[in-house]
Amino acid sequence: MFERHRRGERAILVSMTITHFAEQASLEEFVELARAAGVEILEKVTGTRKMPDPHSFVGHGKLQELEMLVAAVEADVVLFNHSLSPAQERNLERALKCRVLDRTGVILDIFSLRARSFEGKLQVELAQLKHLSTRLVRGWTHLERQKGGIGLRGPGETQLETDRRLIGVRIKAINKRLEKVAQQRELGRKARRRAELPLVSLVGYTNAGKSTLFKRLTNANVFIADQLFATLDATLRRVTLPDKSALILADTVGFIQQLPHDLVAAFRATLEETRQATLLLHIVDASDIEGRQERIEQVNQVLADIGAAEVPQILIYNKIDRLDDCEARCEYDSEGRVTKIWLSALSGIGIDLLYEVLLKQLSQERVHCCVRVPTEAGDLRANLFATARVLQEEYAENGDSLLEIEMSAPDFRQLVATDSRLQQINF
Numbered sequence: 001m002f003e004r005h006r007r008g009e010r011a012i013l014v015s016m017t018i019t020h021f022a023e024q025a026s027l028e029e030f031v032e033l034a035r036a037a038g039v040e041i042l043e044k045v046t047g048t049r050k051m052p053d054p055h056s057f058v059g060h061g062k063l064q065e066l067e068m069l070v071a072a073v074e075a076d077v078v079l080f081n082h083s084l085s086p087a088q089e090r091n092l093e094r095a096l097k098c099r100v101l102d103r104t105g106v107i108l109d110i111f112s113l114r115a116r117s118f119e120g121k122l123q124v125e126l127a128q129l130k131h132l133s134t135r136l137v138r139g140w141t142h143l144e145r146q147k148g149g150i151g152l153r154g155p156g157e158t159q160l161e162t163d164r165r166l167i168g169v170r171i172k173a174i175n176k177r178l179e180k181v182a183q184q185r186e187l188g189r190k191a192r193r194r195a196e197l198p199l200v201s202l203v204g205y206t207n208a209g210k211s212t213l214f215k216r217l218t219n220a221n222v223f224i225a226d227q228l229f230a231t232l233d234a235t236l237r238r239v240t241l242p243d244k245s246a247l248i249l250a251d252t253v254g255f256i257q258q259l260p261h262d263l264v265a266a267f268r269a270t271l272e273e274t275r276q277a278t279l280l281l282h283i284v285d286a287s288d289i290e291g292r293q294e295r296i297e298q299v300n301q302v303l304a305d306i307g308a309a310e311v312p313q314i315l316i317y318n319k320i321d322r323l324d325d326c327e328a329r330c331e332y333d334s335e336g337r338v339t340k341i342w343l344s345a346l347s348g349i350g351i352d353l354l355y356e357v358l359l360k361q362l363s364q365e366r367v368h369c370c371v372r373v374p375t376e377a378g379d380l381r382a383n384l385f386a387t388a389r390v391l392q393e394e395y396a397e398n399g400d401s402l403l404e405i406e407m408s409a410p411d412f413r414q415l416v417a418t419d420s421r422l423q424q425i426n427f
Contacts (some may be wrong), residue, residue, distance in 0.1 A: 005041055009038060009040050009076060010039070010042055010073070010074065010075050010076045010077070011034060011039040011040065011041055011042060011075060011076065011077045011078065011079050012041075012042055012043045012044075012045060012066070012069060012073070012075045012078045012079070013027075013030060013031065013041060013043070013044045013045065013078075013079050013081065014044075014045045014046075014058065014066070014078060014079065014080045014081065014082075015027040015030055015044070015045075015046055015080075015081035015082075016035055016046065016047050016048065016049055016052075016057070016058060016062075016081075016082065017046070017047070017048045018048075018049055018050070018051065018052060018082075018264065019048065019050050020050055020051050021135060022051050023298060025081050025082065025103060026291075027044070027046065027081060029256070030079075030081040030106075031037070031044070032207075033106050033107065033110065034079055034106065036110050037106055037109050037110050037113070038062065038113070039077070039079070041180055042075055043069055043075075045062070045065070045066060045069065045072060046238065047059075047062050052082070052088075054085075054087075055087075055088070055091055056088060056091050056092055056095065057082060057084055057088045057092070057110070063092075063095055066075050066078065066095075067094060067095060067096060068162070074349050075098055076098060076099065077098060077099045077100070077101060078092070078096055078098060078099070078100050079100075079101050079102075079103075079106055080092075080100065080102045080103065081103055082103055082378075083102050083103060084100070084102040086134055086135045089102065089135065089413075099189050104131060105131070106208070107256070107351055108124070108127060108128050108131060111124045111127070112124050112125075112128065118181070119178070119181045120176055122174050122177055122181070123178065125170075125171055125174060126171065126174045126175070126178070129167050129171050129174070129362070130171065131168055132167065133164065133167050133168075133171075137204070154163050169283075197238075197246055197247060197248050197412075198247045198248070198278040198279070198362045199247070199248045199250060199276060199277045199278050200239075200247050200249050200250070200277060200278060200279045200280075200281060200358070200362070201249075201252060201256070201274045201277035201280050201281070201311075202214055202249070202250065202251050202252060202280075202281050202283055203248040203252060203274055203280050203281070203282050203283070203299060203303065204254060204255070204282055204283035204284060204299055204310075204316075205254060205256065205283075205284070205285065205295040205296075205298065205299055206253075206254025206255065206256050207285070208254065208283040208284055208285045208295075208318060208319075209283055209284045209285065209318040209345050209346070210251055210252075210254060211251055212318075212345040212346055213235070213281075213283060213316070213318065213345035214235065214249060214251040215345075216345045216346075216348065216351060217239050217249055217351075217354075218237040218238075218239055218249055218407055235250070235251045236248055236249070236250050236251075236409045237249055240394065241355060241358060241359055241362075242355055242359065242386055243357075243359060243389050243406070244386075244388050244389050244407060244408075245362075245366075245407070245408045245411075246408070246411075247278075247358070247362055250274070250277065252274055253300045255298065255302045256298075260393060274306065274308045274311070275306055275307050275308040275311070276302070277308070278311075278312075278362065279311070279312050279313070279314065279358075279361055279362065280303075280308070280311050280312065280313040280314070281313075281316050282296070282299060282313050282314065282316065283316045283318050284296060284315055284316050284318065284341065285318060285319055286317035286318060286320050286322075286323060286326070287322035287323060292317075308309055313335065313362075314338060314339065314340070314341060314357065314360075315339060315340045315341070315342065316340075316341050316342060316343065316354070317342045317343070317346050318343060318344065319345075319346070320342050320344050320349065320350070321342060321344040321346060321347045321349065326342065327342070327347045328341075328342055328343050328344075328350030328353055329341075329342050329353070330342075330348075330353055330357065332422050338357045338360075338361075341353055341354055341357060345390075355365045366406055366407070366408060366409065367405075367406065367407055367408070367409050367412040368404075368405075368406045369404075369405065369412075369424055370402060370403065370404050370405070370424070370425050370426065371384070371402075371403050371422055371423060371424050371425065372396070372400050372401070372402055372403060372422075372423040372424075372425050373400060373401040373403060373421070373422065374400055374401075374421055375398065375399040375400055375401075377421045380399075380419055380421055380422060381401055381403075383415075384403060384405060384415075387407060387411055387415075388405040388406065388407035388411075389406040389407060389411075390403055390404070391404040391405065391406060392404040402425070
């Protein structure tokens with residue numbers, strides 16, 4: 001058996017059209033995935049088959065073509081835009097004398113590069129181990145310790161069995177750690193529910209502009225790049241709306257066509273923020289005119305898989321700055337509810353419309369009252385101007401401030417309970 005090559009950066013991409021399959025993975029998207037993985041694309045090989053070849057997926061003739069091409073361009077790795085069986089992957093590596101990765105392997109590689117948080121790294125490792133466990137098909141027979149013959153008989157296990165056992169032990173350990181992280185996340189959710197803050201979750205196809213919109217609304221320092229899966233880790237920030245009410249905004253991992261099931265399962269705890277949300281903002285790349293409807297359907301399918309299909313949703317058509325003669329606007333259904341908002345997160349066009357819609361969608365119980373703030377309580381007065389909408393201010397004879405305010409009921413109740421200097425008075 002040949003020696004496995006280290007992870008290389010010079011790649012050949014293979015994308016076959018299988019006429020028997022209704023759904024075909026996009027070659028253009030696979031090119032973007034390969035670039036996101038940091039490889040140099042040498043050649044792209046395409047072809048058509050009625051059904052995948054059970055031995056090599058591509059068939060004998062195409063396999064010979066690949067052998068000659070790998071030798072000619074000195075490729076380090078061949079990337080397939082398909083899911084390969086363990087046997088197909090092993091047979092291809094034997095024939096091509098280089099490393100072979102399928103679509104799932106490429107996505108997992110990107111995730112391992114981009115994960116930053118402790119939870120994200122654990123989730124990626126879990127998905128990688130589950131994927132690897134299906135690839136341990138006599139891959140290391142030269143390391144077997146259970147052989148016959150004089151001096152070689154006795155207890156022992158094959159390297160394959162050792163690998164499976166060690167992987168199983170590691171998977172159990174990761175699952176325990178992720179359970180603890182999930183418990184911590186649940187505590188955070190309970191705290192937000194006690195504070196009565198609505199949760200708004202950004203969802204959408206990868207590279208649709210979720211992180212750009214998240215940064216625009218929260219001023220958070222998040223990584224943004226024009227590439228697939230630029231960010232993985234779920235990020236939550238408090239957003240103050242124009243009327244001084246607040247919400248929690250969650251930025252989640254982007255979805256993609258044929259997202260590996262192991263990844264969906266591994267990131268289920270992170271995606272729980274989506275399932276528990278009050279409202280989903282489904283970000284769509286408006287400039288992708290031909291493919292945007294298909295991508296909307298793919299995202300909705302993943303949302304259904306994680307149990308978030310019933311959460312109220314508004315489509316945010318982002319990147320209108322890339323379109324000609326497209327203005328920021330809202331679209332409504334027959335009952336007058338907003339269903340679509342056209343905007344540009346990068347330029348800020350249409351963000352005011354989004355704020356208006358959020359105010360209407362998430363309108364909390366409001367308190368409209370007049371309060372007295374003592375002269376010496378300057379910090380309390382400043383706090384009211386920061387957290388409430390001050391409609392009018394007058395001064396009493398002793399210098400106390402008389403403020404007519406409007407603010408969310410939960411915030412007002414908390415303020416009254418924690419600061420005895422605040423006195424509510426009649427108009």
